[in-house]
Amino acid sequence: MQPLFRTLQHQLTAHYPVSEAKALVKMVLSDYFHINWMDHYMGKDIKLSPNQLDELKDIIARLEKFEPIQYILGEAYFMGIPFKVTPAVLIPRPETAELVHMIVREQLEQRVSILDIGTGSGCIAVSLASQLPLAKVTALDVSLDALEVAKYNAKSRQVDIDFVQMDILQQTPAGRFDCVVSNPPYITAVEKQDMQPNVLEYEPSLALFVHHDDPLLFYRTIATKALLLLRPNGSLYFEINRAYGQEMIALLESLSFKEITLHKDMYGNDRFIKACR
Numbered sequence: 001m002q003p004l005f006r007t008l009q010h011q012l013t014a015h016y017p018v019s020e021a022k023a024l025v026k027m028v029l030s031d032y033f034h035i036n037w038m039d040h041y042m043g044k045d046i047k048l049s050p051n052q053l054d055e056l057k058d059i060i061a062r063l064e065k066f067e068p069i070q071y072i073l074g075e076a077y078f079m080g081i082p083f084k085v086t087p088a089v090l091i092p093r094p095e096t097a098e099l100v101h102m103i104v105r106e107q108l109e110q111r112v113s114i115l116d117i118g119t120g121s122g123c124i125a126v127s128l129a130s131q132l133p134l135a136k137v138t139a140l141d142v143s144l145d146a147l148e149v150a151k152y153n154a155k156s157r158q159v160d161i162d163f164v165q166m167d168i169l170q171q172t173p174a175g176r177f178d179c180v181v182s183n184p185p186y187i188t189a190v191e192k193q194d195m196q197p198n199v200l201e202y203e204p205s206l207a208l209f210v211h212h213d214d215p216l217l218f219y220r221t222i223a224t225k226a227l228l229l230l231r232p233n234g235s236l237y238f239e240i241n242r243a244y245g246q247e248m249i250a251l252l253e254s255l256s257f258k259e260i261t262l263h264k265d266m267y268g269n270d271r272f273i274k275a276c277r
Helices: 002-012 018-032 037-041 050-064 069-073 094-107 123-131 144-157 189-194 217-229 242-254
Strands: 075-078 081-084 113-117 136-141 161-165 177-182 230-239 258-264 270-276
Touching (some): 002 018, 002 050, 018 050, 018 069, 050 069, 069 075, 081 144, 094 177, 113 123, 123 144, 144 161, 177 217, 242 258
Antiparallel strands (some): 075 081
């Protein structure tokens, strides 16, 4: 088994840094083929069947084309919990978990109604519903395929969420909420040149990109509608493009939001913003 591991790692180092290649091979063997890693480490002779070897060959070929391992395995971990992911949804990022933690800290033990706009895999909505048992959570997305993934994740976590298919640029949700949260498309076309191929070629562009001529389109639309959707003193939370922190503050000030605070992520980038109605 150890020669197989070394062979696969060497094969992937032509495309990935050594540490990343090692991590990918370990994930494939342990998470996909359920090989006990300690058995491997101790040198136990573990054999794969011919069908498994064919599967392994296919997986390595996909990795060599930079397909994200999360799509290959069909799941990604978010806040320590496995979430189903498909190419219809973005792969949850650890930075987004910081946004969830922020909301949970501020809304804990309150009977709040929460609206998640652009839910994707449902990682934000499902995590909030799991950690805020008194909350009523509504989640919407323009993509029916994304909503199917989010519904699966909600069912897996045994949380009750009201899912709605809606284009927030064209429609306005019904109801009033104490909290509106969104991680909308915020990458501009000019930023594509700095992106890795595993993101650019495989993750859904619908959820990633906004036209560079109007990079705050989704934020302006959602914030404007949030004035109608939020109850007095309700909170608006955004994950944002790190390049537009000050522009976001100015936008929210122009709409008469108050108590606007900009927060950095774990890497020191302007990443989250909160405002009150």
